[in-house]
Amino acid sequence: MSQPFAKLPAWADYGLLPLINLIVAFFVAGLVVLLVGESPIDAAVLMVKGAFGSGDGVGYTLYYATNFIFTGLCVAVAFHCGLFNIGGEGQAYIGGLGVAVVGLGLGNVLPWWITFPLAIIASGLVGALWALIPAWLQAKRGSHVVITTIMFNFIAASIMVYLLVGYLKASGTQAPETRVFGDGGQLPGLGWLLGLIGLNMRSAPLNISFLLALVAAFLVWVLIWRTKLGYEIRTMGYSPKAARYAGISEVRIIVITMMISGALAGMMALNPIMGAQHRVQLDFVAGAGFVGIAVALMGRSHPAGIVLAAILFGMLYQGGAEIAFDMPNISRDMIVIIQGLVILFAGALEHMFRPTLLRILQRVARVKSQPTPAVAAEGGQ
Amino acid sequence: MAEPAIELVGIDKRFGVVHANRDIHLRVEKGTIHGIIGENGAGKSTLMSILYGFYQADNGEIRINAAPVRISDPNAAIALGIGMVHQHFMLVENFTVLENVMLGVEGAPLLKRGIAKARAELKRLEQEYQLDVDPDALIEELPVGLQQRVEILKALYRGAEILVLDEPTGVLTPAEADHLFRILEQLKAQGKTIVLITHKLREIMAVTDNVSVMRQGSVVATRKTAETTVEELAELMVGRRVLLRVQKGEAKPGEIKLSVENLTVRDSRGVVMVDNASFTVRAGEIVGIAGVAGNGQSQLIETVAGIRTAVSGRVLLDGQVIDITGAADPGELRDRGLAHVPEDRHHMGLVLAFEEYENSILGYHDDPLYLNGPFLDIEAIKADARKKIEKYDIRPSDPRLKTANFSGGNQQKIVLAREIERDPGVLIIGQPTRGVDVGAIEFIHKRIIEMRDAGKAVLLVSVELDEIRSLSDRILVMFAGRIVGERDSDASEGELGLLMAGVEQLEAAE
Numbered sequence: 001m002s003q004p005f006a007k008l009p010a011w012a013d014y015g016l017l018p019l020i021n022l023i024v025a026f027f028v029a030g031l032v033v034l035l036v037g038e039s040p041i042d043a044a045v046l047m048v049k050g051a052f053g054s055g056d057g058v059g060y061t062l063y064y065a066t067n068f069i070f071t072g073l074c075v076a077v078a079f080h081c082g083l084f085n086i087g088g089e090g091q092a093y094i095g096g097l098g099v100a101v102v103g104l105g106l107g108n109v110l111p112w113w114i115t116f117p118l119a120i121i122a123s124g125l126v127g128a129l130w131a132l133i134p135a136w137l138q139a140k141r142g143s144h145v146v147i148t149t150i151m152f153n154f155i156a157a158s159i160m161v162y163l164l165v166g167y168l169k170a171s172g173t174q175a176p177e178t179r180v181f182g183d184g185g186q187l188p189g190l191g192w193l194l195g196l197i198g199l200n201m202r203s204a205p206l207n208i209s210f211l212l213a214l215v216a217a218f219l220v221w222v223l224i225w226r227t228k229l230g231y232e233i234r235t236m237g238y239s240p241k242a243a244r245y246a247g248i249s250e251v252r253i254i255v256i257t258m259m260i261s262g263a264l265a266g267m268m269a270l271n272p273i274m275g276a277q278h279r280v281q282l283d284f285v286a287g288a289g290f291v292g293i294a295v296a297l298m299g300r301s302h303p304a305g306i307v308l309a310a311i312l313f314g315m316l317y318q319g320g321a322e323i324a325f326d327m328p329n330i331s332r333d334m335i336v337i338i339q340g341l342v343i344l345f346a347g348a349l350e351h352m353f354r355p356t357l358l359r360i361l362q363r364v365a366r367v368k369s370q371p372t373p374a375v376a377a378e379g380g381q
Numbered sequence: 382m383a384e385p386a387i388e389l390v391g392i393d394k395r396f397g398v399v400h401a402n403r404d405i406h407l408r409v410e411k412g413t414i415h416g417i418i419g420e421n422g423a424g425k426s427t428l429m430s431i432l433y434g435f436y437q438a439d440n441g442e443i444r445i446n447a448a449p450v451r452i453s454d455p456n457a458a459i460a461l462g463i464g465m466v467h468q469h470f471m472l473v474e475n476f477t478v479l480e481n482v483m484l485g486v487e488g489a490p491l492l493k494r495g496i497a498k499a500r501a502e503l504k505r506l507e508q509e510y511q512l513d514v515d516p517d518a519l520i521e522e523l524p525v526g527l528q529q530r531v532e533i534l535k536a537l538y539r540g541a542e543i544l545v546l547d548e549p550t551g552v553l554t555p556a557e558a559d560h561l562f563r564i565l566e567q568l569k570a571q572g573k574t575i576v577l578i579t580h581k582l583r584e585i586m587a588v589t590d591n592v593s594v595m596r597q598g599s600v601v602a603t604r605k606t607a608e609t610t611v612e613e614l615a616e617l618m619v620g621r622r623v624l625l626r627v628q629k630g631e632a633k634p635g636e637i638k639l640s641v642e643n644l645t646v647r648d649s650r651g652v653v654m655v656d657n658a659s660f661t662v663r664a665g666e667i668v669g670i671a672g673v674a675g676n677g678q679s680q681l682i683e684t685v686a687g688i689r690t691a692v693s694g695r696v697l698l699d700g701q702v703i704d705i706t707g708a709a710d711p712g713e714l715r716d717r718g719l720a721h722v723p724e725d726r727h728h729m730g731l732v733l734a735f736e737e738y739e740n741s742i743l744g745y746h747d748d749p750l751y752l753n754g755p756f757l758d759i760e761a762i763k764a765d766a767r768k769k770i771e772k773y774d775i776r777p778s779d780p781r782l783k784t785a786n787f788s789g790g791n792q793q794k795i796v797l798a799r800e801i802e803r804d805p806g807v808l809i810i811g812q813p814t815r816g817v818d819v820g821a822i823e824f825i826h827k828r829i830i831e832m833r834d835a836g837k838a839v840l841l842v843s844v845e846l847d848e849i850r851s852l853s854d855r856i857l858v859m860f861a862g863r864i865v866g867e868r869d870s871d872a873s874e875g876e877l878g879l880l881m882a883g884v885e886q887l888e889a890a891e
Contacts, residue, residue: 227755231739231746234732241729244688245721246744247712362395 008358014300018346020353021298022312025345029338036329043323043330050322051315055194057322059204062190063276065307065314066206067285069213070268071292072310073220074261076301078145080224081257082237087134087149088265089289090156091127095266097160098122099273100168100178100280107185115184119274120212120267127266128259130156135258139251145258153289164282177281187275207275209267213310216264217303223260233257265289294343297350309346316342385447386411386543386574387432392441394427401427403598405441409543409591414565414575416585416606419595420618420818425578426468428595429545433465434458445543464536468548470528472520478531479503479516482538499538506537510567525673526557533564544568545576550584554673555846555878562588580819582611583847594618619819629830632854635664637700638838639685639719639807644694644705646680646862654680656862657694662807667829667839669853670864671846673881677862678842679724682809685840686721687711688729698807715744720800722793724811724842730796731784738766738780741799769798774824790821797828808832811842826852846874846881 008017030040051061071088078085102119134148161176170179187208191201224230236243236253243250272284291313298312299305320335345352387409394402401424409415419425430436432443434452442449445461452458458465472481483499503516512530520528529549536544546565550558565575565588577589585592586606593603594617602617639662646655655677662668670678683689684705685696691705698717711721723729731740742751742762751762766780773794775787784792793813800808813829814822829852833839843849849856850870858866858880866880 222756226757226759228746228752228757229755231757234735235743238732238734239728241725242732242743245686245711245723245729246746247687247710247715 008354008361012357012361014302014305017350017353017357018298020357021345021350022342024353025342028345029341032334032337032341033330036334038327038329043327046323046326047315047319049319051319055191055199055201056204057318058194058199059190059201059206060318060321061311061314062210063204063206063271063314064317065310066210066213066271066275067268067288068291068295068310068313069217069307070264070271071289072295072299072306073216073292073303074265074268074289075292075296076299076303076306077220077224077233077264078257078261079296079301080230080237081233081253082240083138083254083257083261084146085131085149085258085261085265086146086293087131087152087262087289088268088292089285089287090149090153091130091262091265092268092285092289093153093160093283094130094156095123095127095269096273096280096284097163098124098126098266099269103181103185103274103278103280104168104178108182110184112184112187116187116208116270116274119185119270123266123269124263125266127269128263130266131258131262132255135255138258139254157283161282164280168280175281178279181274181278185274186278187270205272205276207271209271209275212267212270214307216267217307220264221303229256265292291343294346298346313339313342384411385409386445387576388444388447389428389432390442390444392428392431392438392443394431394436394438400598402431402438405598405600407593407600407603409574409576411446411574412569412572413590414569414577414588416589416592417576417578417595418580418582418585418592418614418618420580420820423595423618424598425595426547429465429547429576429578432458433463433545459539459541462540462542464533464539464541464544466529466532466536466544466546466549468551470532472528472531474521475519477517477519478514478523478534481520481531482516482535484535486539502538503534506534510537510564510571512537512564524557525552526554526560529553529561530564533568541573543574543576545578547578548580549577550579550581551844552674554882555874556882558584582614585614586611596620615819627826627830627851629852630834632666632833634666634854635836637661638664638698639840640695640697640700641681641685642695642697644681644684644696645692646677646684646689647692648680654862655684655691658859658862658864659694660857660864660867662838662840664806664838665833665836666854667833667841667852669841669843669849669856670859671849671856671877671881672844672859674844676859676881678859679811680862681859682721682724682811682840682842686719686723686809687714688721688723711744712747715803715805718806720803720805720808722796722800722808722810722813724815726789726792726796726816731792733783733785735784736781737770737775737784737787737795738763740784740795741766741769741780743799745799745803769795769802772802773798788818789816790818790825793817793825794821797825801828801832805837807838807840809840809842812845813841813843814845814848815843846877850874850877 033040033043051057071092074088075085099119099122102115102122106115106118130152134145134152137143137148138145164176168178169176190206190208190210194201224234232248232253235246235248236250240250268288273280295306295309295313299309316339320338323330324332324335385408389405389407392402392405405428417425427436431438432452434454434457443452444450450461452461473484479496479499482503483495488495488498500516507513512534514527514530514534520531549561553561569575579585589606591603592606592609592614593600594614595601596618642659644655644658645653648654658681660668672678680689684691687703688711696703696705698719703714727733732743751758763780770778770780775791775794775798784795787795810829813825817825829839841849841852853870856868856870856872856877857864858877860881860883865883868877
């Protein structure tokens with residue numbers, strides 16, 4: 001039987017459709033703002049201004065975006081293998097342990113440019129190991145990775161609370177957080193980078209892990225589309241039967257992919273810990289692992305799309321905070337609702353407008369292309 | 382001229398850039414069997430889907446019994462007396478025949494009255510058309526031929542005067558197909574109108590009164606079956622002359638390349654799929670395995686190719702044992718000169734979402750030829766893909782095109798080019814021409830014969846008996862997982878058909 005819907009052209013699939021989704025999301029969010037008695041236009045202006053209107057605004061937006069790039073890449077790599085890694089949250093949280101070991105242990109003795117690579121390795125390794133167990137269970141036992149990674153989020157959260165309260169807490173304090181790292185455990189900011197484009201960043205925590213995130217995005221692109229391993233991952237993701245036929249070991253690919261995915265999530269911990277707070281705090285991931293799912297969906301699991309989607313969500317976080325600050329009727333919870341709407345339309349309801357858009361484009365194409373040249377009919381059987 | 386039951390006037394339908402039906406005029410006379418024949422992708426199924434209300438035509442008019450009608454969905458089609466028997470049955474497996482027949486027309490929230498009515502009506506239909514089926518049998522326990530009969534009963538129960546059958550014999554043995562044709566004759570005698578969609582010329586000649594040929598979305602000719610020939614129809618289908626018979630010389634079998642000994646394979650539920658099978662394939666010969674789909678052929682070749690594991694038995698490649706009970710590695714078998722064109726082209730032989738060049742190395746992606754350290758050497762892969770595209774005349778000749786956008790025949794050529802160009806010693810090939818157009822069939826058959834003449838061992842599995850008979854040097858017949866007979870290539874169709882139906886098995890058991 002024929003496929004009733006052909007495929008959208010690439011520009012519509014990757015450009016127009018996300019844009020439509022976004023516009024609808026903002027429209028519905030605007031109705032919510034209207035409902036609580038504020039002006040949606042004012043709110044929109046506030047949000048954009050808050051996110052991009054000042055050096056600090058941009059700094060915060062990109063700081064949040066850094067987290068989302070890492071977690072978005074984490075989800076995307078697993079997606080390409082047909083795996084749904086919901087464990088980014090836990091893998092990032094536990095990745096903080098790797099950063100803590102380097103920051104606490106070496107932060108006072110080594111300069112940042114030595115501790116940074118070490119912390120990258122440590123956080124990535126811990127994140128990868130945290131993903132290894134669900135991966136192994138999936139590959140060997142068929143335990144669904146969605147279930148196990150969700151469970152591992154809870155386990156990670158409990159372990160971190162246990163360690164922070166019992167072992168990592170600085171002596172003589174009440175707060176469940178480590179002591180502040182030494183100078184070598186603190187990453188330099190990127191004020192100079194914004195300075196290049198004439199922006200003045202004073203207090204925003206944007207730091208060089210943003211650049212690391214961009215490098216990671218590029219490396220993920222190379223991995224997925226330019227290496228043999230990436231070829232095997234994509235084969236497995238599209239068709240496990242074809243992978244079996246091609247002699248690709250399912251166990252090996254699932255384990256390796258999940259570990260890469262976990263490592264990317266683990267590296268997210270660098271940004272808030274070494275880059276901003278210079279210590280490990282309770283719940284420093286703050287939901288970025290889950291936002292990563294929406295970012296990966298919206299970015300079509302392509303690193304370039306993920307970077308753009310991450311910046312969009314960074315804007316929602318930063319601009320949303322500004323709205324909550326300036327509009328008394330809009331609380332922080334309202335911001336969460338608006339973010340949720342964007343995730344809903346851009347992620348979950350992604351396919352809602354696809355058939356309609358396709359029909360419109362087909363009609364346009366038909367009007368343009370008459371009389372049509374002969375095309376081999378493919379829609380028959 | 383008899384009055385028309387169906388008239389299609391200027392039907393036009395597009396899916397995006399694909400022009401599936403173009404300006405189709407078709408007239409089916411009442412009380413006749415009308416064949417519609419064409420290659421895969423010619424637009425036959427689309428046309429019938431429009432008639433049955435699955436799709437709406439972009440342009441054109443449908444007239445049923447001379448009255449213009451609008452068929453917006455299958456319910457409207459049923460109300461107009463059109464019944465459809467799909468290629469893949471639409472039956473609920475764990476319901477009885479009766480429950481399936483009355484599904485959707487139960488009549489009332491409580492079933493009791495409906496059941497009684499349906500049972501009486503079913504009895505009447507059975508007597509009128511000699512369509513015997515036990516109304517209380519579970520569908521899953523019925524053989525395929527009877528399941529198809531239930532589909533026909535379903536349509537008749539809904540008052541069908543016009544019956545459309547889409548590729549009805551794909552899953553039947555030759556004997557079952559003959560039985561189906563007798564039923565169709567019976568229905569015709571009762572005044573029903575029948576539209577038979579198929580790509581098998583033999584069936585058209587056997588049973589139809591008129592035949593329309595479709596090519597590339599158009600009806601290119603309509604003939605009285607008695608006034609046409611197989612050759613003419615084939616030429617109309619393809620648009621040029623085709624060789625229906627494969628021309629090949631005498632086989633010169635050499636040493637044993639592949640040897641299967643007492644192979645037993647179970648599926649994941651533990652059901653025995655291959656039962657103690659033994660055979661050999663020599664260099665320079667084609668061994669064909671005939672059988673109705675689902676009798677263990679798939680499992681057999683997948684096990685030999687290292688994709689499935691066996692419970693017991695041995696497989697020897699060039700006299701060396703292949704580990705088939707543990708984790709056999711298809712990659713290692715490839716290195717040892719065993720190539721495999723799988724039956725399931727869409728899910729196994731190709732990744733449809735890949736670009737063509739990416740599929741041209743599937744399974745051989747470990748070859749240093751295509752690699753630069755851990756990186757793919759994309760230029761080398763594309764250059765290699767272009768060579769194969771040219772040699773195998775794969776169209777469109779674009780290695781960057783998504784594989785899903787190639788026609789079935791060209792997809793199969795992509796797989797064949799990949800496997801044959803590695804110059805393997807043993808070629809296992811499953812359903813080489815399923816879903817492939819007639820023009821490409823000729824090409825594929827030639828390549829297979831060439832492999833044999835080059836001294837390769839070829840193991841062929843196909844549900845098309847004609848294909849097995851014309852290509853094979855020796856024919857094995859599988860039934861219920863067992864190899865129930867071996868025949869020469871000149872065995873008659875009837876003889877093979879009996880073996881395929883397990884008749885000798887049953888006689889031996891009695």
